[in-house]
Amino acid sequence: MGSLRFDGKVVIVTGGGQGLGREYALEFGKRGAFVVVNDLGSTPGGVGKTTKAADNVVEEIRNLGGKAVANYDSVEFGEKVVKTALENFGRIDILINNAGILRDRTFKRMSEEEWDLIQKVHLKGAFSVTKAVWSTMQQQKYGRIIMTSSPAGIYGNFGQTNYSAAKMGLVGLANTLALEGKKYGIQVNTIAPTAMTRLTKGIIPEAAGKEMKPEYVMPLVVYLCHDSCKENGGVFELAGGHICKLRWQRTKGAVLRELGKRMTPEDVKENWDAVVDWKETEVVQTIGESTMKVGEAVARINAGDNDLGSNHPIQPALAKKHEFKPYTQKHDAFDIILYHLGIGASTKQQGHLKFLFERSQDFCVIPSFGVIPAFRLNEHMASAPGLKIDYTRILHGEQYLELFKPISPEATLTSKMKISEVLDKGSGAAIIADVNTFDESGEKVFHNQFVTFVVGYGGFKGKRSSDVLKVVMNPPDRKPDALVEERTNVDQATLYRLSGDHNPLHIDPAFAAMGGFKTPILHGLCSFGYATRHVMQTYADNDPAKIKAIKVRFAKPVLPGQTLRTEMWKEGSRVFLRMIVVETGAACLTGSYIDLVDSGSEKVQESEPESGAKLSSDILFEGAAERLTPDMVKKVGAIFQWNITKDGKVAKSWEMDLMNGPGVIRQGQAKSPDCTVTISDDDVMAIFNGSLDPQQAFFNGKMGVKGNIMLAQKLDVIFKSQAKL
Numbered sequence: 001m002g003s004l005r006f007d008g009k010v011v012i013v014t015g016g017g018q019g020l021g022r023e024y025a026l027e028f029g030k031r032g033a034f035v036v037v038n039d040l041g042s043t044p045g046g047v048g049k050t051t052k053a054a055d056n057v058v059e060e061i062r063n064l065g066g067k068a069v070a071n072y073d074s075v076e077f078g079e080k081v082v083k084t085a086l087e088n089f090g091r092i093d094i095l096i097n098n099a100g101i102l103r104d105r106t107f108k109r110m111s112e113e114e115w116d117l118i119q120k121v122h123l124k125g126a127f128s129v130t131k132a133v134w135s136t137m138q139q140q141k142y143g144r145i146i147m148t149s150s151p152a153g154i155y156g157n158f159g160q161t162n163y164s165a166a167k168m169g170l171v172g173l174a175n176t177l178a179l180e181g182k183k184y185g186i187q188v189n190t191i192a193p194t195a196m197t198r199l200t201k202g203i204i205p206e207a208a209g210k211e212m213k214p215e216y217v218m219p220l221v222v223y224l225c226h227d228s229c230k231e232n233g234g235v236f237e238l239a240g241g242h243i244c245k246l247r248w249q250r251t252k253g254a255v256l257r258e259l260g261k262r263m264t265p266e267d268v269k270e271n272w273d274a275v276v277d278w279k280e281t282e283v284v285q286t287i288g289e290s291t292m293k294v295g296e297a298v299a300r301i302n303a304g305d306n307d308l309g310s311n312h313p314i315q316p317a318l319a320k321k322h323e324f325k326p327y328t329q330k331h332d333a334f335d336i337i338l339y340h341l342g343i344g345a346s347t348k349q350q351g352h353l354k355f356l357f358e359r360s361q362d363f364c365v366i367p368s369f370g371v372i373p374a375f376r377l378n379e380h381m382a383s384a385p386g387l388k389i390d391y392t393r394i395l396h397g398e399q400y401l402e403l404f405k406p407i408s409p410e411a412t413l414t415s416k417m418k419i420s421e422v423l424d425k426g427s428g429a430a431i432i433a434d435v436n437t438f439d440e441s442g443e444k445v446f447h448n449q450f451v452t453f454v455v456g457y458g459g460f461k462g463k464r465s466s467d468v469l470k471v472v473m474n475p476p477d478r479k480p481d482a483l484v485e486e487r488t489n490v491d492q493a494t495l496y497r498l499s500g501d502h503n504p505l506h507i508d509p510a511f512a513a514m515g516g517f518k519t520p521i522l523h524g525l526c527s528f529g530y531a532t533r534h535v536m537q538t539y540a541d542n543d544p545a546k547i548k549a550i551k552v553r554f555a556k557p558v559l560p561g562q563t564l565r566t567e568m569w570k571e572g573s574r575v576f577l578r579m580i581v582v583e584t585g586a587a588c589l590t591g592s593y594i595d596l597v598d599s600g601s602e603k604v605q606e607s608e609p610e611s612g613a614k615l616s617s618d619i620l621f622e623g624a625a626e627r628l629t630p631d632m633v634k635k636v637g638a639i640f641q642w643n644i645t646k647d648g649k650v651a652k653s654w655e656m657d658l659m660n661g662p663g664v665i666r667q668g669q670a671k672s673p674d675c676t677v678t679i680s681d682d683d684v685m686a687i688f689n690g691s692l693d694p695q696q697a698f699f700n701g702k703m704g705v706k707g708n709i710m711l712a713q714k715l716d717v718i719f720k721s722q723a724k725l
């Protein structure tokens with residue numbers, strides 16, 4: 001690397017007779033420059049005048065074989081300094097504004113004169129000499145200018161208000177000169193050095209001063225003034241051999257104005273933490289960038305998206321911006337079985353083997369499992385900035401799951417999450433997180449929308465509702481069409497948590513107490529699984545492929561061991577549902593629904609049996625709204641009454657006493673035989689003619705009765721047969 005030469009270049013060094021200035025002047029002289037050594041020859045306090053200081057340095061330069069002239073004018077008279085350079089060397093390439101004095105006093109004791117003197121020498125002096133070189137440099141389309149600031153200006157220094165102000169003034173002067181000079185090839189940079197010189201003697205401790213020689217400052221100044229250096233508008237702090245560049249950095253701040261509302265000092269107070277929060281910062285380098293930021297703020301105000309309330313632990317804008325890493329989870333048949341057990345599947349229930357035995361021919365996944373691979377990502381939700389929440393306040397608020405493909409019992413699935421919105425619900429914050437899950441081929445398998453309710457975290461002046469939210473829907477205004485009741489196990493939550501939701505709220509009494517619960521509560525997604533199963537067995541032949549989407553709201557907590565009653569209303573392909581905690585009568589799932597694929601269960605009711613007889617069924621609900629349980633059967637002797645009607649009138653009627661009928665009624669059947677009756681024309685005729693016992697037909701499978709049974713002691717199933725009787 002060649003040495004940095006300055007042959008033929010003309011340099012003015014103000015205050016060049018001592019300290020840093022002398023160091024620069026000698027070095028430029030050694031490197032071939034013509035040097036104007038300006039020095040008034042006063043004391044560090046600016047008293048007196050002598051030519052000696054400048055003359056000595058000029059002589060030193062000449063002795064080294066360089067060219068130099070002295071100038072003894074005060075920098076206040078910049079033109080005189082510059083005249084010396086032009087008269088002797090005909091041009092000016094480099095100006096080092098270095099001259100300076102001190103008049104330190106605490107502000108209280110500082111006189112106006114002391115203030116003015118410091119401004120005059122440092123700020124006005126630099127202005128004056130720079131002004132005098134400026135047009136020459138512009139004309140020659142070349143120039144290098146150094147301003148000498150100080151850490152005292154940048155950070156402040158006790159007893160130096162006058163000096164600090166002037167030194168920071170120089171930064172401002174250089175910032176604008178750098179912009180104005182750029183197109184003329186004039187580069188203006190600022191240094192903020194600390195060095196042991198005449199000026200700082202007695203201020204910098206002796207020991208430290210030894211490590212802060214002017215010779216450690218000089219190299220930066222020389223480099224900044226070289227042709228090869230392209231730096232312009234930089235501010236550099238340096239001392240003792242260390243050099244660094246400074247820049248402005250600002251907090252992200254907050255937008256506190258609301259459209260159509262008066263911005264108040266109270267708004268500022270309330271949002272102060274956000275205004276001064278350094279966690280997120282911005283570097284703004286030009287006034288243009290700064291103006292652009294104002295434009296962005298105004299655009300946000302007009303869009304109704306401000307940061308009011310942003311000292312609140314919930315900051316929707318921040319949270320929504322966060323990018324979560326995708327999460328990959330592998331599952332196999334045993335994970336599926338564990339999940340099914342967690343949502344109450346049991347070998348004691350008819351048709352559940354396909355959910356619990358991996359070698360069943362029709363082994364399959366209950367669609368509500370779709371929440372599992374996505375849940376772990378949702379658990380990381382609170383890692384997003386803008387969601388500083390206490391975990392004991394978190395409750396699952398709502399859940400939406402939409403299926404695009406059947407879930408394979410063995411798969412590696414990757415989920416991607418974003419926070420779509422955070423709603424201010426007053427009593428809490430509802431965080432909406434959308435998670436899309438893809439299989440190995442990149443196809444979307446399902447979409448989840450988690451709504452996490454953070455109790456006590458409302459009031460951040462956010463939106464109350466959002467279009468992105470899958471809304472809850474009330475059921476029709478009539479008695480439920482069907483219901484299923486099932487008791488959960490006292491260890492249901494203990495079992496369910498093994499599928500991935502390890503929230504202590506569901507097992508640890510101490511943690512539950514912190515959230516305000518007497519005992520641990522059941523996972524919302526466990527009730528979600530129960531509801532899915534109930535709808536599947538009632539309206540979808542227990543066939544996972546018939547489930548398209550599930551939406552629930554968790555309205556009240558459930559305790560493990562409580563009995564869940566799912567009430568259902570079918571409207572087209574939508575099954576509205578509500579879940580009641582039987583022991584308390586409280587609705588734990590409200591506004592919920594499950595969408596079936598292609599009106600699947602509708603077909604079951606309306607489809608033509610193979611024989612061609614068209615059958616439909618009604619359930620007449622009588623008596624107390626209690627479910628027909630084996631216990632009840634034992635107690636009252638439940639009687640099924642089967643009526644075959646002709647032309648709207650009962651043509652024939654049979655009763656089937658479940659207690660005494662052929663065979664022992666199985667629990668699954670007692671709980672939910674389907675009211676859709678499939679029976680061939682011939683069998684209808686046979687029953688009608690008395691040659692086939694309906695009980696026999698039922699038990700030998702000739703008469704298929706599946707689906708819902710209403711909660712009644714006495715159940716009438718009316719066959720509206722179109723068979724010709």
Ligand SMILES: CCCCCCC[C@@H](O)CC(=O)SCCNC(=O)CCNC(=O)[C@H](O)C(C)(C)COP(=O)(O)OP(=O)(O)OC[C@H]1O[C@@H](n2cnc3c(N)ncnc32)[C@H](O)[C@@H]1OP(=O)(O)O
Nearest residue numbers: 379382395396397398425427453503523524554555556557
């Ligand atoms: C980071 C990790 C993420 C982990 C995610 C989840 C982890 C899981 O382990 C946690 C669980 O499973 S918890 C168990 C399941 N959930 C529950 O038990 C919650 C039951 N619900 C409640 O207690 C109340 O509804 C309650 C407390 C939620 C709200 O009751 P209130 O405060 O009384 O509200 P209310 O006055 O009725 O209504 C105020 C506004 O809020 C809306 N809202 C009510 N319930 C909501 C709910 N469940 N979800 C979403 N929004 C709900 C209301 O509609 C109302 O808003 P608006 O006036 O705009 O309609």
